[in-house]
Amino acid sequence: MVDATDAAPLPPAPEPGQSLALLPGLHWVRMPLGFAPWHVNLWLIEDGDAWLAVDAGARSEETLAHWTTLQRQTLGGRPITRLLATHFHPDHVGFAGWLCERHGATLLMPRSEYLFARFLLLDTDEGMTAQQLGFARAAGCPESFLAFLAGRGPLYSRAVVSLPRSYRRIAEGDVLRIGGRDWHVLTGGGHAPEMACLHCPELKVLLSADQILPRISPYIGVGATEPEADPLRDFLESNARLKAIPPGTLILPSHGDPFHGLHARIDALAAHHAERLATLEAACATPLTAYQATRVLFPRVQEDRQIGFALGETLAHLNRLVAEGRVMKSEGAVPGYSKAG
Numbered sequence: 001m002v003d004a005t006d007a008a009p010l011p012p013a014p015e016p017g018q019s020l021a022l023l024p025g026l027h028w029v030r031m032p033l034g035f036a037p038w039h040v041n042l043w044l045i046e047d048g049d050a051w052l053a054v055d056a057g058a059r060s061e062e063t064l065a066h067w068t069t070l071q072r073q074t075l076g077g078r079p080i081t082r083l084l085a086t087h088f089h090p091d092h093v094g095f096a097g098w099l100c101e102r103h104g105a106t107l108l109m110p111r112s113e114y115l116f117a118r119f120l121l122l123d124t125d126e127g128m129t130a131q132q133l134g135f136a137r138a139a140g141c142p143e144s145f146l147a148f149l150a151g152r153g154p155l156y157s158r159a160v161v162s163l164p165r166s167y168r169r170i171a172e173g174d175v176l177r178i179g180g181r182d183w184h185v186l187t188g189g190g191h192a193p194e195m196a197c198l199h200c201p202e203l204k205v206l207l208s209a210d211q212i213l214p215r216i217s218p219y220i221g222v223g224a225t226e227p228e229a230d231p232l233r234d235f236l237e238s239n240a241r242l243k244a245i246p247p248g249t250l251i252l253p254s255h256g257d258p259f260h261g262l263h264a265r266i267d268a269l270a271a272h273h274a275e276r277l278a279t280l281e282a283a284c285a286t287p288l289t290a291y292q293a294t295r296v297l298f299p300r301v302q303e304d305r306q307i308g309f310a311l312g313e314t315l316a317h318l319n320r321l322v323a324e325g326r327v328m329k330s331e332g333a334v335p336g337y338s339k340a341g
């Protein structure tokens, strides 16, 4: 049996828009991104006389051109009949609507991810901006950042072409039959509400989406929709569950290169966040607003676009510290965070 542990040393990543046959029936496609980490990995799984695609790429002229080439070359005239979107982020579903329409494909997606994507596509009026501004004000953000937010408008609906108005739900525990093999659906929280990962025990492969990445830590953030969310707890708990996957499994992430060593990577991510929590807890010996705490965790971040991410990630750590009783949050228009005890 050919599987990931039998494979020779892993090949280098395909060029943007090219595909690479990584394992029997499994092709790796890399699509460009206009922002760090500059690429997203998609996966094409042969499925008899058709294909199942995992994720669709970001909305851009380049991605569109690459899909057109892939259709001619790699797909060999066979249609994509199922598109599995791992989570709602635009670099994964930007072209979902286009692909599904072009191929007559069914969209497979976890329910929370589908609903969140559809909600964001529709959330485009001035109330959305007002909500963002209120969230940033309560964090104590400077006027310059508020002005940036006010002028930014809805991002999501610009980054996603469309989504089909119906879909097929996938959920933890489902087993999908693809190309004669069983692929088990696992879901994880933290980076997204219900991100789908796919495990094929026969191939000894896990498509880890953005849940487990090899070099960067996935963005774990709190946003204006759910200011008191605790995504870091979701992330750490989900990752602990992923340790049920056998250690020798080849991990195929959405960003970066395939790697072995899932369990060590999960431990490293947990240690990274434990260290960030300890740094922030110590800094709160002097009471801080959420924005001031952002400057502790991300002292080099200057660009307004980056401040939004830094604030979301900082709030994720503050909310965890508050839940653990290590930091107290004061009441008021701009709450302060102070070390407990």
Ligand SMILES: [Zn+2]
Residues within 6 Å of the ligand: 087, 089, 191, 192, 210
């Ligand atoms: Zn993502």
